[in-house]
């Protein structure tokens with residue numbers, strides 16, 4: 001396996017479209033890096049540039065310590081798995097797995113060993129002589145993984161490999177991929193548009209938007225300390241609640257004013273706002289659903305951050321409830337337990353946990369301060 005070094009990579013297509021802008025990242029040997037972002041943000045383009053399927057307009061890509069910019073795909077020693085993993089229908093599972101190896105000119109015994117080793121890890125030894133159409137989706141997916149593994153590549157590149165599978169199978173294959181990656185100590189770059197999948201798999205996640213990297217971090221870093229409003233809104237289900245507020249100063253404390261509500265921050269959370277010159281200005285505030293409280297004790301203990309809310313929807317999900325409500329004209333969602341007595345139409349008191357609030361500059365959308 002190998003490390004990867006991406007230095008100031010850009011991609012401009014012949015029609016002038018800039019798909020990737022000045023992307024740099026060091027990926028360590030054995031890392032599981034997930035690229036995530038909305039459709040068209042440039043995820044596949046980056047993967048294709050690493051694989052050598054797309055020219056690099058500017059920048060340098062190193063796999064290990066080898067500059068690969070001008071190397072053909074076959075010379076880069078990478079294995080790529082796409083969403084439609086394209087097994088050859090007329091070849092058995094074994095022959096499919098052998099296909100990538102035949103082009104390499106290695107001995108028959110060595111090839112057989114590589115295939116059987118991969119098959120064993122993936123638990124598909126008993127189906128090696130079967131044709132793809134007689135296999136289940138999960139088995140086909142394993143054969144595609146096995147074909148990549150048998151090549152013993154320096155890097156695995158996976159582009160939404162689980163996209164066509166139903167939710168249950170997706171979860172199962174996710175566990176499988178993670179298990180195999182850990183067992184092999186493989187360097188994996190994985191593209192998805194599913195943020196839960198990204199959080200589950202990635203040792204680090206790269207969040208992209210419009211060809212520009214927004215933030216690179218561990219799942220915890222992205223969730224707890226998003227660098228800007230885009231990342232804050234993109235990571236987490238249900239989404240972080242966002243609302244605009246005007247900042248007022250009350251001694252050493254900042255007050256967030258929106259419609260006729262006033263939410264008082266403690267001194268620690270106020271400092272970045274007041275020192276940053278935000279008094280008198282509009283900002284964007286973000287609160288995660290789990291950081292809004294409706295239980296009477298919390299509300300009674302925190303009068304400074306209390307607002308009146310009108311309940312709109314009571315969304316029962318078994319062990320938890322999403323309560324949708326409005327404060328003035330802004331919609332919010334909070335996560336509560338099934339013991340909540342609030343029902344649509346009720347006016348209730350809720351508290352925003354301001355120790356965990358996220359504050360963003362309204363024009364740049366960059367984070368002023370995180371929880």
Ligand SMILES: Nc1ncnc2c1ncn2[C@@H]1O[C@H](COP(=O)(O)OP(=O)(O)OP(=O)(O)O)[C@@H](O)[C@H]1O
Nearest residue numbers: 013015017019038039040041042043044045046193
């Ligand atoms: N050959 C091309 N010429 C011009 N523009 C292209 C070309 N190939 C891709 N693009 C554009 O580049 C952008 C990035 O494409 P890319 O496939 O990398 O997106 P993505 O993040 O993988 O999206 P998705 O989640 O839909 O797969 C898109 O807007 C796409 O339309």
Ligand SMILES: [Mg+2]
Nearest residue numbers: 043044045159
């Ligand atoms: Mg794509």
